[in-house]
Amino acid sequence: MKTYCEFTFDAAHSVAPYSGLHGHTFIVKLTFGGPVDEVYGWPVNLYDVENYIEEIKGKHGSGLDHGNLDLNPAIGVASLENVTKYVWKLVKDRFPGLEEVELKRGMSGSQEGCIYRGDDGAAGRSLAA
Numbered sequence: 281m282k283t284y285c286e287f288t289f290d291a292a293h294s295v296a297p298y299s300g301l302h303g304h305t306f307i308v309k310l311t312f313g314g315p316v317d318e319v320y321g322w323p324v325n326l327y328d329v330e331n332y333i334e335e336i337k338g339k340h341g342s343g344l345d346h347g348n349l350d351l352n353p354a355i356g357v358a359s360l361e362n363v364t365k366y367v368w369k370l371v372k373d374r375f376p377g378l379e380e381v382e383l384k385r386g387m388s389g390s391q392e393g394c395i396y397r398g399d400d401g402a403a404g405r406s407l408a409a
């Protein structure tokens with residue numbers, strides 16, 4: 281069984297020398313697997329995940345939401361890939377059943393994104409549509 285949830289956050293970033301500081305709405309999809317609860321049938325309680333998401337989004341720029349990703353030393357250069365790996369680390373530490381993080385930026389129909397499954401050798405595919 282794979283269970284997923286999505287969330288968005290608005291943040292600024294730059295990827296020098298290719299882009300200066302600008303903002304996006306980032307869309308994140310978290311997919312969970314592993315042993316399921318015998319009663320509820322789920323590998324993870326999304327209620328717990330949603331509470332944690334609010335925590336990592338933070339308030340007033342203290343987290344991902346409405347922040348400048350460039351200022352977070354744990355991310356490094358705020359490319360799609362580095363932000364995706366950062367989200368992976370945040371969530372995997374709290375929910376070991378995390379199996380995949382997909383991060384997208386831009387508007388539907390012209391989005392770019394990548395997928396990370398915890399293995400640097402895994403193909404992170406660009407979703408330039």
Ligand SMILES: Nc1nc2c(c(=O)[nH]1)N=C([C@H](O)[C@H](O)COP(=O)(O)OP(=O)(O)OP(=O)(O)O)CN2
Nearest residue numbers: 294295298299302304358359360361385386392406
């Ligand atoms: N594999 C990747 N390649 C590149 C990335 C990346 O994250 N992964 N990022 C960039 C630059 O950010 C890119 O040149 C600028 O694109 P974007 O961040 O989307 O900024 P835009 O000005 O294009 O914003 P839009 O909203 O998409 O118009 C380069 N390569």
Ligand SMILES: [Zn+2]
Nearest residue numbers: 293299302304
């Ligand atoms: Zn950008």
